[in-house]
Amino acid sequence: MNRLHRSDLLRNIRSGAWILFIVFLPVTSFPYLPQVIGGSALVRPLSIYPLIVLLVGLTIPRLWNQRLPRTFLSLLPFVIIALVSSLISLMRGIEPSINVTVGERVLRGLITLGLGVAYYLTASLGPRTLDDLKSTLRWLYVGFGVALFWGSLQAIYVVHFTKAWYRLMNNLQQYISTRRLIQNRISGMTYEPNWFAEQITCLLLPWLLASVLTGSTVFKWRRGWLTIEWFLLIWSIVLIPFTFSRAGVLNLVVMAFLSVFVLRVFKEKEGTLKLGIQPNKFKFLFRRFSEAIIALVLIGGVIFVAGLKNEFFGRIWGYWIEKDNPTLSGYIKYLGFGARISYGDAAYQTFEAYPILGVGLGNYAFYFDEMLPDRPLALTPEVLRIVTPEDGRDRLITAKNLFLRLLAETGVIGTLAFVTFFAAILGCALYLWLAQDPEIKFWGIAGILGVTAFLLSSFSFDSFSLPNMWVMFGLITAAARYHTRLGSERLENDFEFDQLAVENGGN
Numbered sequence: 001m002n003r004l005h006r007s008d009l010l011r012n013i014r015s016g017a018w019i020l021f022i023v024f025l026p027v028t029s030f031p032y033l034p035q036v037i038g039g040s041a042l043v044r045p046l047s048i049y050p051l052i053v054l055l056v057g058l059t060i061p062r063l064w065n066q067r068l069p070r071t072f073l074s075l076l077p078f079v080i081i082a083l084v085s086s087l088i089s090l091m092r093g094i095e096p097s098i099n100v101t102v103g104e105r106v107l108r109g110l111i112t113l114g115l116g117v118a119y120y121l122t123a124s125l126g127p128r129t130l131d132d133l134k135s136t137l138r139w140l141y142v143g144f145g146v147a148l149f150w151g152s153l154q155a156i157y158v159v160h161f162t163k164a165w166y167r168l169m170n171n172l173q174q175y176i177s178t179r180r181l182i183q184n185r186i187s188g189m190t191y192e193p194n195w196f197a198e199q200i201t202c203l204l205l206p207w208l209l210a211s212v213l214t215g216s217t218v219f220k221w222r223r224g225w226l227t228i229e230w231f232l233l234i235w236s237i238v239l240i241p242f243t244f245s246r247a248g249v250l251n252l253v254v255m256a257f258l259s260v261f262v263l264r265v266f267k268e269k270e271g272t273l274k275l276g277i278q279p280n281k282f283k284f285l286f287r288r289f290s291e292a293i294i295a296l297v298l299i300g301g302v303i304f305v306a307g308l309k310n311e312f313f314g315r316i317w318g319y320w321i322e323k324d325n326p327t328l329s330g331y332i333k334y335l336g337f338g339a340r341i342s343y344g345d346a347a348y349q350t351f352e353a354y355p356i357l358g359v360g361l362g363n364y365a366f367y368f369d370e371m372l373p374d375r376p377l378a379l380t381p382e383v384l385r386i387v388t389p390e391d392g393r394d395r396l397i398t399a400k401n402l403f404l405r406l407l408a409e410t411g412v413i414g415t416l417a418f419v420t421f422f423a424a425i426l427g428c429a430l431y432l433w434l435a436q437d438p439e440i441k442f443w444g445i446a447g448i449l450g451v452t453a454f455l456l457s458s459f460s461f462d463s464f465s466l467p468n469m470w471v472m473f474g475l476i477t478a479a480a481r482y483h484t485r486l487g488s489e490r491l492e493n494d495f496e497f498d499q500l501a502v503e504n505g506g507n
Contacts, residue, residue, distance in 0.1 A: 010057060013053065013057060014053075014054065014057050014058050017050040017053040017054050017057065017058075018050070018054060018058070018126055018136075018139075019139050020047070020049070020050040021047050021050040021051055021054055021122070022047075022136055022139040022140050022143060023139055023140075023142055023143035023146075024045070024046040024047040024049070024050065024143065025045070025047050025140070025143055025144075025199070025203065025467055025468075025471060026143050026144055026146070026147035026188060026189045026190070026199060027045065027046035027047070027176060027177075027189045027190075028043060028044070028045050028046075028189070028190045028191060028195060028199070028466060028467070029042070029043065029044050029177045029178045029179060029190060029191035029195075030044045030045065030046040030176070030177070030178075031044070031174065031175070031176075031177065031178045033046075033048070041108070041112075041465065042178075042191065042463075043112070043191075043463055043465040043466055044178065045465070045466075045467055047467060048115070051118060051119065051122060054122050054126070055118060055122065058122065058125065058126060059118070059121050059122045059125055059126075062125045063121070063125070066125065069124050069125075069477050069481060070424065071124070071421065071424040071425055071428065071473075071477050072120070072121065072124070072477075074417075074420050074421045074423075074424040075117065075120070075421040077417045077420070078410070078414060078417035078418045078420075078421055079113065079117060081357065081410055081411075081413055081414040081417050082109075082110070082113055082361055082409075082410050082414055083110065084357065085357040085358050085359070085360045085361070085409065085410050085411065085414060086106045086109060086110060086360040086361045086362075086363075087106075087360075088357060088360065089102060089106060089359055089360030089363050090102060090103060090106060090360075092359075094363065094366050095366070097365060097366055102360075102363060102366065105361075105362040105363055105365065105366070106360055106361060106362060106363065108362055109360070109361025109362035109363075109409075109464075110361060112361075112463065112464040112465035113361060113464045115464070115465045116464040116465060116467075116470045117470075119467045119470035119471055119474065120470040120471075120473055120474045120477075121474070122474065123470065123471045123473070123474020123475055123477075123478065124473075124474035124475075124477035124478050124481070125478070126474075126478065127475070127478040127479075127482070128478075128482070129482065130439065130482060132478075133443070133475070133478060133479055133482065134218040135218075136475065137207055137218045138218050138219065140203070140204070140207070141204075141218075141228070141229075141232060144200070144203075144204045144232070144236075145232065146189075147188045147189050147196075147199075148188075148232070148235050148236065148239060150176075150188055150189055151186045151187075151188040151196065151239050151242070151243075152235075152239065153169060154169055154181060154186040154187065154188070154242075155186050155239065155242045157169065157183065158183075158184055158185065158186060158242050161183065161184075166181070166183060169181060173187070176189050177189065177190065177191055178191065179191050179192060184244070185242070185243055185244045186239065186242045186243055187243075188200075188243075193243040193244060193245055194243070194245045194247065194248065194460065194461075195466070196243050196245075196248075197240055197243040197245035197247065197248025197249075197251070198245070198247065198248060198251075198457050198460075198461060198466075198468060199466075199468050200236050200239070200240055200248070201240070201248055201251040201252060201255065201453045201456075201457065202251075202450065202453040202454060202457055202468040202469060202472055203468045203471060203472055204232070204236060205233070205236060205251075205252070205255060205449065205453065206255075206446040206447070206449035206450040206453060206472070207229075207446045208229050208232055208233040208236065209233065209255060209256075209259045209263075209445070209446070209449055210263075210442050210443075210445040210446035210449065211227065211229035211233075211442070212227075212229060212230060212233055212259075213259055213263055213264055213445055214438060214441065214442045214445065216438070216439070216442050217229055237252065237298075237299060240252050247456065247457060247459065247460040250456060251453050251456045251457060252299065253299065254452065254456060255449055255452060255453060256299060258448075258449065258452060259449065263433075263445045263448060263449070340400050340401070340460075342372060343368075343397065343398075343399050343400045343401065343404075344399065344400075344401050344404050345371075345372070346364075346367070346368050346371040346372050346399075347364055347371075347399040347401065347404040347405060347407065347408040348404060348407065348408070349371035349372075350364055350367045350371050350407075350408040350409075351404075351407035351408045351411065351412075353367075353371070354408075354411060355411055355412055356411045356412065356413060357410065357411040357413060357414065358406075358407065358408055358409040358410045358411035358414060359408060359409055360409060361409050361410070362409070363409060364397075364398065364399055364405060364408045364409055365397050365398065367408075368397050398462050398463075399462050400460060400461070400462055401458065401459055401460070401462055402458040402459075402461060402462045403415065403458055404462075405462040406418055422451070422454075425447075425451060425473045425476055425477065426451050428447065428476050428477055428479075428480035429444055429447025429448045429450070429451055429476055429480075430444065430447075430448070431444070431480055431483070432444030432447055432476070432479055432480055432483060433445060433447065433448055435483060437483075440479070440483050443475075443476070443479035443480075443483075446476075447476040447479070450472040450473075450476060451472075451476075453472075454469050454472065454473075457469075
């Protein structure tokens with residue numbers, strides 16, 4: 001009896017930790033985090049607390065008791081290569097920068113990678129059944145519902161600035177994030193507006209769009225086609241422009257286009273879902289095209305209205321109106337991407353100097369000054385501030401581009417290993433997308449949207465410790481494992497039925 005009570009207690013602890021793990025995902029720079037678990041880092045996910053409980057009570061035991069996901073077997077070589085590259089860098093005699101040694105930088109890089117892997121394994125091994133997956137989405141919507149509500153309160157001072165309201169929100173934000181709010185942008189529960197836009201597009205929109213496209217919901221409540229996912233989707237689309245994140249808006253537009261023209265499904269008379277465009281149906285094509293135009297116009301209208309509140313964001317369309325001889329390169333600089341281009345150039349130059357294994361995790365910062373392209377720094381004030389010593393400047397630069405960072409810090413071998421892992425995740429998404437079961441197809445559509453959002457976001461982030469991509473990849477893996485296991489059980493049942501039929505026929 002005691003053993004039964006102990007088992008129930010452990011199950012309840014795991015269930016509670018899983019709920020908190022998912023609900024806490026929107027909080028990514030929590031100020032009250034001990035230094036021993038990353039309290040001095042820029043990325044401080046609140047979900048790390050329940051993650052520790054889950055690692056001990058769920059992830060590690062299942063690593064021993066279950067077969068590892070094949071996608072993890074493709075991730076393992078990258079982890080080993082990153083470790084080897086980082087250890088080799090310790091022997092290069094790299095001088096400290098801003099009182100940070102190469103050993104400290106390598107240790108932090110390996111810890112952040114380990115944290116990301118822990119997020120991925122936990123998310124992929126946690127849900128085992130379809131009910132587990134649906135329950136996970138419900139709690140994900142709860143967590144993001146709170147984050148969207150908090151972002152909406154911030155949007156009030158963006159639409160109509162009131163000093164008292166901004167001061168109140170800013171004082172409350174200090175209990176959620178390590179950074180103050182920006183007067184003309186919303187940050188949600190994250191460190192900065194770009195982070196908020198990225199987590200919405202990478203971790204929330206794929207599931208919401210897939211729900212709307214397939215007409216499904218993980219909640220019991222619905223009124224015809226109207227579901228809770230519809231409310232959350234509209235809410236998210238309205239809020240993203242108020243982050244004034246160029247990457248976030250681009251992600252939103254691309255995902256909307258992909259949803260309407262590629263991933264849209266239709267129901268046949270027997271109720272099965274089919275992909276793509278219904279054949280020989282002119283009215284159907286015209287309606288789909290009209291709906292796509294309406295959707296893009298509505299999204300564009302929200303972006304335009306939001307842009308009226310932010311002069312810098314208005315540059316997205318202002319350049320082509322103001323300039324007599326517009327060019328693509330001029331447009332990129334006009335949007336403020338000059339510094340990002342410099343970061344990328346320096347990362348690529350580092351890769352060319354160390355092409356096989358790179359310079360080790362986190363060490364790109366030590367090579368940044370000497371690898372900068374030969375152009376006047378005055379043209380990019382952001383880069384000038386970085387290379388010029390200032391009091392209080394205690395953070396090292398990063399590449400701001402995941403794949404360029406991989407090339408610089410893990411070389412071509414490490415980058416190919418990570419691309420192999422990503423290809424395995426994409427394969428899982430395609431496998432689910434091509435399934436005949438509508439409930440499984442939902443996970444495939446969400447998976448394709450998720451990996452698309454990741455690819456677009458990888459041009460503006462390079463952190464391993466942000467949970468967005470790892471949790472997305474983990475849930476895709478969990479859904480694929482469930483579908484594979486379900487298919488295996490069906491084959492076994494069919495085989496047993498055939499065997500029984502043969503035996504009966506023989507008798």
